[in-house]
Amino acid sequence: MDSKAEILPAPPRNGGGELLQEIVRACHEAGGWLPFDRFMALALYTPGLGYYANALVKFGTLPASGSDFVTAPELSPWFGRTLGRQVGQALQATGTDEVWEFGAGSGALAEQVLTQLQVDGVRLRRYVIVDLSGVLRQRQKQRLAAWGDRVQWVSALPERLEGVVLGNEVLDAMPVQLLKRSVGVWHERGVAVRLAANAPGPLAWEDRPTPLRPPVEVPGSHDYLTEIHPQAEAFVRTLADRWVRGAAFLIDYGFPEAEYYHPQRHMGTLMCHRLHRSDADPLVDVGLKDITAHVNFTGVALAAQEAGLQVMGYASQGRFLLNAGLLELAAQAPMAERAGLTRLVHEHEMGELFKVLALAPVVSAEGWLPMGFVRGDRTHTL
Secondary structure, eight states, X not given: OOTTOEEOOOOOOOXXXXXXXXXXXXHHHTTSEEEHHHHHHHHHHSTTTSTTTSSXXXXXXXXXXXXXXXXXXXXXXXXXXXXXXXXXXXXXXXXXXEEEEESOTTSXXXXXXXXXXXXXXXXXXXXXXXXXXXXXXXXXXXXXXXXXXXXXXXXXXOSSEESEEEEESOGGGSOOEEEEEETTEXXXXXXXXXXXXXXXXXXXXXXXXXXXXXXXXXXXXXXXXXXXXXXXXXXXXXXXXXXXXXXXXXXXXXXXXXHHXXXXXXXOSOEEEETTEEESOTTSSTTSSEEEOOEXXXXXXXXXXXXXXXXXXXXXXXXXXXXXXXXXXXXXXXXXXXXXXXXXXXXXXXXXXXXXXEEEEHHHHTTOOOGGGSSSOOGGGO
């Protein structure tokens, strides 16, 4: 479903026993059933044990490295260099001098953006990384040591924020709720503890009737599984509460609402990633693989607007990068560095599935257009 991996059977590997014990305990404490968003949060973010909190390698181009998937900054340094051009324009247009990156992963994107800002002579007071993973923080600090005190780490938003906000593949890792329509009745899908002694694992799906619904009606009466995204929407509302000036660029795989809840998308978008292979069973190998869902960009944009932000643009990643000068920047790059450019922009690779959504406080939205949206803007499709 996305560029992280082709869909193949996941190789067998034992899950994290200590994390499973934590999830089973949480399930019992909750009365025997956890909504999926609670399970997903535990599986990904339990301190020291969850997928993003443990010491396993996550990011890389090949499974031989022990990595599970590749993101655009690992695929090509010119992804972040091109984004850095857009960041530089936004800093100057909004009169700010800070960048705030959420979920900085390996630190590759920060390194690339900082490099381009330096090349372009853009004034930057500090680059702040918000990351909950202590393990990833340490790896980021090693990679970005050359930038000294200009790069800082925090674990939460400040009360007042000014600057350009970046989030590359952050929204897709925010826990989602699962909704299942079965025989015309909507249920919330959650996780329960198996009771059978011969069960293949301690966790099982359990659906419970719910008043929750997708944001739009899904035509038809066929069985239908999908996701809703309250945490991603809450994220942009919280950002809006504290954000005074600047612009945000959120990059992820996903669709506008009409495509997201298309009747034919009846199995939803939930996917797991491990060793550059994908599977659709998050209850197996818990803590050893990534769990993601595509982003409903309409829902995120509406939540932002309701919170007082303005949508500055929405485009495919390919169009955004071309508008921002990817080809010109990379023209003199060694052939080895240009090899990944096609995957960044081609419509059959990351170029079309990945989108870029730009937001800004109203005071920062007047009088300029982000360069990434000068052609091919799709805001009208949200």
